Amino acid sequence: MSDIEEQLIDVQTRVAYQEDTLAQLNDVITKQDAELVQLKQQIRLLAQRLDELARDPAQAGETDITNDRPPHY
Incomplete structure (x- = not known):
């Protein structure tokens, strides 16, 4: 093969x-x-x-635990 053919094959x-x-x-x-x-x-x-929860925290499913007794009572 000629040098040009080899170069063409290389390029291809x-x-x-x-x-x-x-x-x-x-x-x-x-x-x-x-x-x-x-x-x-x-x-x-x-x-x-997050926006919904910020507007209505009750949707989070959390209750107010400030009045709850601890579990060990």
């Missing part, structure tokens, strides 16, 4: 590896984007729940 090989790497990176980015969307939604729901 590199391009093939780069295309494969780009496809893999695209898959990772797509998965990360889906995770970010899900995490943002969870954070939004948690913030909403």
Whole structure:
């Protein structure tokens, strides 16, 4: 083979590896984007729940324990 043919094969090989790497990176980015969307939604729901609890602490299910007797009585 001539030197130019070897260089062409080398370039084609590199391009093939780069295309494969780009496809893999695209898959990772797509998965990360889906995770970010899900995490943002969870954070939004948690913030909403915290706001609700701040407005009405009785929703938390906690009772006022200041008048309760300790368990050892």
